[in-house]
Amino acid sequence: MSQVLLIEDHQTVRDGLQLALTRQGHTVDAVATGEQGLERLRVASSDVVVLDLMLPGMDGFEVCRRIRQLGDLPIIMLTARNDDMDVVAGLEAGADDYVVKPVQARVLEARIRAVLRRTGGESRRSGGERSGLEEHGALTIDRAALVVSKGGLPVSLAPTELRLLLELAQTPGQVLSRQQLLEAVWEHGYLGDSRLVDACVQRLRAKIEDDSSAPVFIQTVRGFGYRFGPL
Amino acid sequence: MTGRRAARASLAGGLLFALLATGCGVRPSDVITGRSATSGPAVGVGLYLLSHGQLALVIRETKGITASPEQTLGMLAAGPDDSERSQGLVSEVPVGLVPATPVTATADGPGVTVTMTGAVLPLSAAAADQIICTVATAVTLTGQVDSFAPVTIAGPDGVRAPRSCPIK
């Protein structure tokens, strides 16, 4: 199964989640602070981080940014209910998904699986259906190797960003609504939070567009959703 | 409340207006009386004739000569002249009834006594008054008595009761 790093300051919550996730077959490494979490990441590998945003000392956003700097490790935020500003700030800091506390173990587990599918072998399965290289102007997408390069230089994308790009690039010139993208990429039920899409698009644009305020590859269709190209 | 006050106000205003409107300009008045009538001296002889039965003063020019009471009575007895008669003046004093003696002070009382030549008792009251007033005026001129002194008229047939001139 997968290796989960749980960063949560409340001991009872930490224990509860650790207990539940362990029963689901995950190996859970539970720490109380962001500093401890970052330290643990240095010494041991993890497949996914479950991160509480409200932490003593270094807060969740900063931890999120630090982890993003280290690599493409998927991050799921634990947030207070509908704390809109927190959600937006967390997504901007690089989180892949979020769940609202209190959360049932099976909901969190489903999210973990969804995030993991975007990385690793499970996503390679869907990418394998279309082998070979796709050329979109300066952008080259290798669906088999899950590598994206721009102008010959590789672009480092987080798993969710990569999945979003693959989803959009699959049907160039066609508009996809946020809800469609949420279902396809995040595997949310119909009523997911469209801000997930918006935040991810922003991050993706920052990485692949020359000028993210005048995007070429991922264009906004106001009032409906997003479209890849046309170039 | 308001209505009654308004009514009162308009009533007062109306009265005021009426007063101003009717009081404007010079209004006719009743007769206003002042001091007694203008009076002044006369030059000449004053006789009393009758006009419509009333005593009326007549002044005759004397060309500077002062007439005695007897002369004055003589003129009275001569009757009104033409111009006097033309104005309706008459005399009831019989022609020729003149003083027999000068006018003297009454022996047993105030006033003067004039003794006539003719009968005096039949004289009418008006004629007697003519004589009394004429004598009184003439005698006053001499300074013996005043105009309202009682005058006694005597004659051969008797003496009339003393009487003052009725003209005030």
Add this chain to the structure above:
Amino acid sequence: MTPWRWASGRASGLRVRLLLAFALLGVTTTAVVASGSYFQARTVILQQAQDAAVASLTDQLTKVYPVRRLPPSQEELDTLAHRLSDREGYAVVLYRDMRAQGAQLPEPLTPELRRAVGDGVIAWQRVSRDGEPVLLIGTQLQIDRPDGTPVPSGLEVYSVRSLASEQQSIDRLATLAWLTGGLSLVLAVLLALLAARGVLRPVRELGRAARQLGEGDLTTRLAVRGADELADVARTFNDTAGTLERQVGELRRMEADARRFVADVSHELRTPLAAMTAVTDVLDEEADRLPGDAGRAARLVSQETQTLTQLVNDLIEVSRFDSGTARLSLDDVDVAAAVTATLRVRGWADRVRAELPSGVFARLDPRRLDVIVANLVGNAFRHGAEPVSVRLCAEPDWITIEVRDQGPGLDPEVLPHVFDRFYKADTARTRSEGSGLGLAIAWENARLHQHAGQTGSLVAGNGPTGGAVFTLRLPRVVTDAADAGGVR
């Protein structure tokens, strides 16, 4: 209020009353003063004119003496009349039946004047002759007897003088009086306006301040000027407003405290709940394996933990509405698809009769729409009777979603309280059926949708065939692309 009532109401207004009082006072004073001085002046003018005329006549008459002949001849009478006539008037001389007149005018003498003159005094009288005021002066000419007592000579002299010039002077006086009256009226009105402004400005300010206070601006205060009655009123007003502000502030603070307390409690409950929720799945799984009571207890704890979680979540949601921190996250939504999703996710798709015309797009918060629809449909299932129907209508500016059930409907007494928090229409209802906040949250969510002065609404009522009807109206903001964009 009818126009007449309005007019009479204004007519007795303070300004008008002040104006009338001042005007009346001014006019009355002026009228009294002006008419008083007018009459006084008129009397003086006439008296002076009369006295002068009498003096002039007697002065002229002294020249007649001494009398040399009596009775006079007609020529003498004529001469005398002529001599006594001048520009200002003419004389009439009478001697018994004889008569001489200085001008060819009709007989002006009045019998009462003749009588007075006959009594031996100088007499005069003002008469009106063809509208012209005329002064008649009459006297006998008497002869002094040697001892000074006068005797009537039978001569009577009358002087007839026009009073036209006096009339003119008096008319000028009257004109002047009217003018003074008019000016004083104008002055009085001006003064009244001035005074009315002085009095009315504070009154108007008071009225405005009271209105502001009534509209909820409790910080309204008046500037206190001077030490008169109006200043007292202003001070009282300020004191009252201050007390009111303090008390309302106190109440608001208490209410805010209460709400904050609820919010704080909810937040504090969240952490233990988060721990408990995390392990409810464990409990559920283990419950089947636990023997008897222990298994039932485990299921109970798990179930009620979820109920409690829902309640706390609802409380936090409500406190966010109360604190005004609830925000819309707008998206262009295919309303029919959104409602369908709501029903599908909760497993209601087969139980609800949905009339959802496709292609209705609106810009709204899809999560909040989900909350509203889920609450309304869930409520219909709990309290109404099936079939439950959901109907979507689109207007240019609004979308309307109607949720209807076939139950007994809402009691009229319940209707006003349907959206109250924790309001329970049916006291026998069990607690597990909902937090008691669902409809309140739905209502708040509807109200949160505002666009261009239009506010979303949620209304409860009863259908014509019975059954409760909840009608949600949200402002519809159609963006251009929503219609243009193709749906995959």
